[in-house]
Amino acid sequence: MFVFDPDFTFEWPVKVQLPGGEVTEFTGRFRMPEDEKDIFERVTGEDTLSMIDAARARLCKYWIGWSGIQVKDGGELPFSDANRQNLLKQRPIRMAVDHALFEALIGMREKN
Template sequence: MTFVLVKERTFRWPVRVTLPTDQGKQTTNEFTGHFRLLPVDEFNKKNKAWIEALSDDLDKANELRFALVSEILTGWDGVVDTDNNPVPFSDETLKALCTFAVVVKAITDAYGEALEPAGERARRKGN
């Protein structure tokens, strides 16, 4: 397949959110994230700032992590409200979704997984 050089590359990838339930069990819910591929230097700069802030200022670290998520996640399918109505993607709904650390982790994990070569992903999972 020929590689096409584009100004901005986007992709869709499953985001799996694991949540605790009663009696020490967990449940995994999934939605499809619409992602924007960041240039390596931009991603590394944002990620480094977040890591450095972790040891000094957790509020700043949370702001930086949300800023990274809002740069890479541009939409979604499969996020619903308590009445099972689709929740439209917006800055406000993304911020509401990201109030839970497990969701932020799931989004950044999905982004990282998408960029990992399939062979490495299979080896890491023991396949």
């Protein structure tokens, strides 16, 4: 039986391509947008910096956790708003999270 959950969350792989070509992966935990239209929400702003801020804010609404992100000295990076903000400051990570969310929601994966 299908049970509707307006606060549905799910996990999805996030593949980060670092400068130099290295690809690494972690698991992102996401919240389903309330409206399908939110999947295609355009990021707007007066300039590039405000568009980046808007993209980060948009992702913060849906990216609610992770596993598999290690810290340099060992151990796993705990989820917090501050850690999420620090990760989103890195363009490869922000782009990977955005791609993973979109990929999960439209039900399409890239071919290897």
